[in-house]
Amino acid sequence: MAKDEKKTITVNDVEYNLDDFTAEQAAYLNHVNDLDRKLANAQFNLDQLSVGRQKFVELLVASLEAHANVDE
Numbered sequence: 001m002a003k004d005e006k007k008t009i010t011v012n013d014v015e016y017n018l019d020d021f022t023a024e025q026a027a028y029l030n031h032v033n034d035l036d037r038k039l040a041n042a043q044f045n046l047d048q049l050s051v052g053r054q055k056f057v058e059l060l061v062a063s064l065e066a067h068a069n070v071d072e
Contacts, residue, residue, distance in 0.1 A: 007018040009029065021029065 008015050009018060010016070018026070018029075
């Protein structure tokens with residue numbers, strides 16, 4: 001038999017039953033969850049962009065140094 005498990009969330013150290021949320025509170029929670037996902041995705045993209053930029057800087061420096069050595 002399945003347990004009757006309540007869905008809860010803790011906010012500011014207080015536990016709330018999601019079944020007791022008003023429609024407005026449920027909408028706020030949905031926004032918070034969606035924004036958390038978007039922030040995580042944005043951080044992931046930022047990490048990729050930062051690493052990619054750093055690699056292109058390294059490639060540029062290497063190319064400039066190689067070109068400078070040819071001119072000497």
